[in-house]
Amino acid sequence: MVGSLIYIFLTQMVHVIGSAPGEPIHPEVRKFCSSGPKWNITLTAEEARLPIIYVVTPTYRRPEMVAELTRLGQTLTMVKRIHWLVAEDSPACSPVIASLLHRLGLPFTHLATPMPEVYRRERYVPRGVSNRRAALQWVKEEGHDHGVLFFLDDDNAIDVRLFEEMRHTKTVSMWPVGLIGDYTVSSPVVRDGKVVSFYDGWPAGRKFQVDMAGFAVGVGYIKKQKRPTMPYIAGYEEDGFLKSLNLTLKDIEVRANGCTEVLVWHTRTAKNPTRAIRLPPDKHTHDNIRGLVENMKHMGMIK
Amino acid sequence: MVGSLIYIFLTQMVHVIGSAPGEPIHPEVRKFCSSGPKWNITLTAEEARLPIIYVVTPTYRRPEMVAELTRLGQTLTMVKRIHWLVAEDSPACSPVIASLLHRLGLPFTHLATPMPEVYRRERYVPRGVSNRRAALQWVKEEGHDHGVLFFLDDDNAIDVRLFEEMRHTKTVSMWPVGLIGDYTVSSPVVRDGKVVSFYDGWPAGRKFQVDMAGFAVGVGYIKKQKRPTMPYIAGYEEDGFLKSLNLTLKDIEVRANGCTEVLVWHTRTAKNPTRAIRLPPDKHTHDNIRGLVENMKHMGMIK
Known part of the structure; x- marks a missing residue:
């Protein structure tokens, strides 16, 4: 605990010398590889009126990668009006993911967004940040104002009903995430329909004690912010991102039956040696x- | 290795004294809880002609259970003409699985099939055997002769295209399974269109070196066998089952492009403490x- 506080202090100092905490001091490389169809041909008038959900999934080459993306991608094909952004921690997009994305037939964007080398040497590697930052930029530039941004890791498990819960998010919507830390859950504490604090086993000085899969953000709301960003600080990505949106607790939209239902789980897949x-x-x-x-x-x- | 050989020898001796190797010496309790609609209302004439795939999934209560079954069950709703048999290692069916099954809307059978207590004390617990034995009995009694039986664990990952590969199985069809042991795969070795041996890092004296997710069996073929069964011997469930079907290598139907493609993975989800x-x-x-x-x-x- 003390070790991680010292780590955070040092990391932040390094960044303060450069610029804002967690902002990159080394250039980020972002490669746009390909995009799939923007519209299903069979889109009904009713479906066309639905806000698009931009699902951002960072991934990296490992023995489980294709299994994970196949499993998650198939689930996403069940959801209406979705756009999947798959961002690889790699200097180039891999053909196997490209063909998977084309085969699934859902609207997608395929990016290569390698982590700057300097972060790979840190004690706690901020994995997935360069990927999500690149996707965030894409969504700011290309996303519909009434759309919704949602971060979903490739090994998480989701009940497809959650997508309809987040569909009409204006600012930031939140819900519990299962299989997190000491409480087996991370959830907003809701009183009288409003978020008043968080129920999470690892407060760690965070204002927003939430998991990456625990919230969605309105694209129009992101665009209104001066400097939406995600810091390169392991463990503080969500908190830093939500702070950069100038969010206050009373702005949060409560979902999942007043945050009493678990519809997404932070499952982790056992690693196999390469x-x-x-x-x-x-x-x-x-x-x-x-x-x-x-x-x-x-x-x-x-x- | 020597330890496991001694274990197997002793286990088998115990069973030989009682009856056949791996056959239960203690009574098995099987509780049928509920069954879902046998037919989709929107079944086309073409679909109605497809052989039903009976997917057997053993499960047990743990923090990840609902996440796993939600993820897998949603995938199964994408597959035509499927019947999901969910068998719990528990004395009673849990209401949460019952409501999940009803909500998904696919044809299902819900069973409570606890492992006899004696096996829980073994060094290598034959987990999932009582469940699969019960499902096997159900399929023998209720399954269509032209249907297909497939075992799929709740934490595995599957490409839905595999279901069409196995759909028209007459005897036993086989394909590679990814993320298994020292070779990162377990696969039949195919020469001139026929299975001649197996490529698997753990031969262990098995005639059929395959994973549970690596084969499907024609229901009619099972019904023709004198005594189809699965032994209570950890690590030898697949081999014992396929031997009980009097299968020979030349009877095996080769799938997945001559067993060169991986369409199912033995992924394992990291366990959370209860x-x-x-x-x-x-x-x-x-x-x-x-x-x-x-x-x-x-x-x-x-x-």
């Missing part, structure tokens, strides 16, 4: 295994 | 947190 598989030259020359191993390399499952 | 949350009597009496904690108890997320 192996290099080299078949002996005299083995598997006349069967399927070489083709399978090639496919697994392509998917990032092995080196 | 906590007891007792709110102080003077706290949270006028807000949402008591209601939220009650809901979490109902979902099995906390004690």
Whole structure:
């Protein structure tokens, strides 16, 4: 705890010398790779009036990547009027994700947004920040004013009913997230229909004690802010982002039956080691295994 | 390795004294709870001709249970002509799963199939066996002859295209499963369109070195067998089951582009501790947190 306070202090000092806390002191590279259809052909008039939900998912190459994105992407195809922004922590967009996105058939934007090298050396790596910052920029420039921004990690689990809860967010809407820390949940505390504080096992000096999957933001509201941003400070991404929106507790829109229902979970998938598989030259020359191993390399499952 | 061989030898000896290896020496309790609609109302004539896929998912109460079943169940609603058998390792069916099943709207059967206590004390607990045995019995009695049986754990990830690969299985169809053991995959080795052996990091004396999610079986084929069964021997469930079907390698139907594509992954979700949350009597009496904690108890997320 003391260690992490010292860490935060030092990190913030470094940034204060450069600019605002958590603002990058090294350049960020953002590569736009491709975008899918903006409209479903079968969009009804009623659907066309629905605000678009921009779902932002940071990801990175590892054995589980394709499994996670397949599972999550399939879920998103069940949701009306969604736009999926997949941002890879990589200097280039991977063909396997590109083909997955095209196959799913939902509107998407595919980005390559590598973390500046300096952050990889920090004690607590602010993973996913460069990705979300890039997506935030995209949404500010391309998003519909009546749309909604939602951050959803590739290994989280979501009940599709949550999308309708967040659909009409004007400022920031919030709800509980399951499987977080010491309380097994992180939730706003709601009294008389208003958020008054947070029920979260890791306060850590945060004004907004929420998980990344615990809120959505109106795109028009983001655009009205002077300097919406997400800091490169591990553990403080949500808090920093919501503070940059000049949000106050009384602006928060309460969802999920007064924040009593859990419709999204911070599940984490067990990691598998990334192996290099080299078949002996005299083995598997006349069967399927070489083709399978090639496919697994392509998917990032092995080196 | 030697330890597990000794374990297997001893386990098998115990069973040999009683009956066949891995056959239960203690009674199994099977409780049928409820069944959902057998037919979608909007079933087209073409759909009605499709073989039903009976997906068997064993589950048990833990903090991640509802997240996993929500995620998997939503995926299954994307698949035509499916019947989901959810079998709980519990003496009674939980209301939270019942309402989830009713809400999803897919044809289902809900069972309570607790593991006989004697197996909980074994060194390697044969988890999910009582559940799958019960589902197997249900499918033998109620399943359509041209239907297909498929075992899919609640934390696995599946590309929905795999369901069409397995749809027309007559005997047993097979394909690779990703994220398994030392090779990051388990797959049949296919030569000239036929399975000749297996590529799997844990041979362990098994004839069929496959994962539970790596095969599907024709219901008619199961019904033709004298004594289809799954043994209570951890690590040998698949092998024992396929042996009980009198399967030979040349009977196996090869899928997933000659077993070169990965369309299902043995993902595992990180476990969260099951906590007891007792709110102080003077706290949270006028807000949402008591209601939220009650809901979490109902979902099995906390004690």
